[in-house]
Amino acid sequence: MFKSLLFVLRIALAWLLAILLLSGLWSELPLIGRWDWPIAMFGMLTMALVVAGAFSHLGRVRLIAGRIDRSTLGNRQRRQIEIPFEAGEAFDLLDAAIRELPRIQHVESARDSLQIRAKVARPDTYGERPLGRFNPVLWFGIARNQILATVTPRADDAGSVTLICEPEAGTWTDWFLVDDGTNYENAEAISRAVARRVAERRRREQAAAAQTATEKELTVARLSLLHAQVEPHFLYNTLASAQLLTRSDPARADEMLGHLIQYLRHSLPRTEDELSTLGTELERALAYLEILKIRMGPRLNVQVDVPEALRATPLPPMMLQTLVENAIKHGLEPRTAGGTIWIRARRQEGQVTVTVADDGEGLGGKSNGTGIGLANVRERLRLRYGNDASLAVVANFPSGVAATLTLPARTEAIHD
Structure with missing residues (x-):
């Protein structure tokens, strides 16, 4: 609870300071600067929407992550994923996982440098926002998130993935805006997709190994059957010939x-x-x-x-x-x-x-x-x-x- 309140207070304080600065600039305007009620109404409405948005962010993060802490609340998510494949194979697997994300818009992948950059549109998590286009918070809203993934080869022929999911904006915006947990969702979705693909690969390898073992057993069985068919015939002919030779x-x-x-x-x-x-x-x-x-x-x-x-x-x-x-x-x-x-x-x-x-x-x-x-x-x-x-x-x-x-x-x- 303390972390949640601290998060809301931080967002509210940042917006309060911005509104106070705007009020100071408003008061310096000729003529209309004498009217305080427009900027006061704007400030109260904006603060109400900001606080409501912050609590909405808290609720959604708790819903999708199951907990509230610094790592889940942040707009910018970082993951370190170990893939037990050679770096090139790990890159191909990661590239396929990113391309299957919902609302993926643009993917740039460079296999030589083992880097992937992608843009992902943000979903309308709660439909249309209050006041629609007149909502002052949306004037500074961010429509997309971005993904940066880098595969680092390791000495044991495995690939280590550094995955970053963040808003398509500078870090200063984190003081004013929330992403409703969308970057946490993207990071978790990619991690799950990679784990699923690795598991599928393992299952295919195990199935192939089992099939190879079965084929080997069948081949040995066919060889044994061939011996059972040929050797008695050969032994019979040899012993019959030896019996004849014992006389002559x-x-x-x-x-x-x-x-x-x-x-x-x-x-x-x-x-x-x-x-x-x-x-x-x-x-x-x-x-x-x-x-x-x-x-x-x-x-x-x-x-x-x-x-x-x-x-x-x-x-x-x-x-x-x-x-x-x-x-x-x-x-x-x-x-x-x-x-x-x-x-x-x-x-x-x-x-x-x-x-x-x-x-x-x-x-x-x-x-x-x-x-x-x-x-x-x-x-x-x-x-x-x-x-x-x-x-x-x-x-x-x-x-x-x-x-x-x-x-x-x-x-x-x-x-x-």
Whole structure:
């Protein structure tokens, strides 16, 4: 209550002094200066309107702010808002929030200097004022408010916003005029809009993360299903071949079983698609190819060129195996003469490329697969590495197909 009375007294005193000054000037006028009643009537009417306006300002500020203090009563409002985004993103978010204000009239935004200036028309909070255009208080009224917002970049890649909402007039007018809480409303509205947009951004990021996690789980499930479908078939054929060889060539049967054990040892399940290494995946692929060489005989030739220094490169499990199986199934098995499988790895500019090539039927061959295996590899690369990894499948020269994985060199996955 004391603050409210002090505020009204301050406004009334300022106007009283102004009226007294005007009375002194009136009395110095020739002829009409002898009549005191016009200036007295004007003074009393003005003081009544000023006091009524001050109490109206108090009531509206209490209504919209829920309290009366120095910060809420002032015509000029300042806010410091922390936005957890990079300064450019924070500026765009702030600019959009200001442009959505009611009665916004003119916005000047400079992204390079991270500043926004805007003009906002004042609403007629209580309709037409008493006495209309004859109201002396309105002769000095201010029709618009203005906004100045500056984004300051911080070291932690966030943006700190300094927001100023004030009347479109000098600070001296604060002794005589009130803004009916309109600048407090504008400052709070912008703060709420920024908070809402930040929350929406967070929700979208959380939804995207949840979707990515779901996609990853689905991809792992599809991979597990693929293993469940392929491995029993492969194991059946290998064991059947070994059984036949035990009668005619026990040494080769023993060799085949040894390669099968090696293959199965490297095929033990990993938790949550844990990263393997290029060396481990190469050993699995070579064990698989050695088994096929026993079954296919001279129809299959294998050439490997993988430097020892690259064998520790992190690699998602079964990717190399998928490319090798594709080369066998769709490239060499359909050919009566068989062919050659090349496995090659190179490092260049912070990346490792792993290529599996064959000289088989090629992309236009008779054996056309569904593409599920390659699509699965691409999806796993996207979920694991984002845009830092890729799979390219092109025609080999003079025949066959070359599939190349491009991966970050000896780095952990970007997306977990």
